Amino acid sequence: AQKVTQAQTEISVVEKEDVTLDCVYETRDTTYYLFWYKQPPSGELVFLIRRNSFDEQNEISGRYSWNFQKSTSSFNFTITASQVVDSAVYFCALSGPYGGATNKLIFGTGTLLAVQP
């Protein structure tokens, strides 16, 4: 069975601090996809990244970076020099290898990040 665990329920940091959001997954598929979404207070989830299991290179996009480690089944998300606008709930999600709507995303329970000014 597929499962995503985000053990950190809430994190509070002060602006300009670096923060890492943890994501641990379980799957029996050899090909799978991992996602991160951001849900700001407005409520609309926003797509951040999609990564397949064969691409183990870390990704950096501005202040955001993602560390994918198959050995520990983790796909952690780091925000460098956090800003108040980063305050949101962040969800990690997992899917199997197939395309189409029948390949469901399994979401973690989310991590609420509060960045204090």
Add this chain to the structure above:
Amino acid sequence: DVKVTQSSRYLVKRTGEKVFLECVQDMDHENMFWYRQDPGLGLRLIYFSYDVKMKEKGDIPEGYSVSREKKERFSLILESASTNQTSMYLCASSLTSVGLAGGPRELFFGEGSRLTVL
């Protein structure tokens, strides 16, 4: 700019009422989804649709039904609302992947409909 629009941000209904939640997307996406979001439980899939008039049950379909008469519109129906259906409801859409093993494409979400059933 791509857009998923949910008709109501906040609704208050009484137990036993029939409730309609509407969702429209303007991206010509094949796939549409209804999720429910509850604290500590993350997002759980209620129903999804991969084509007009097609629907598939998600993980928690009990007490819900859906309708997709047009490609751009996907409605969630609570036939007889109950207090345990008080929740945030999120609609999403996506393109279908190219190729069988292309994996799911990213979801585009609406802003959510917060339903309170009294």
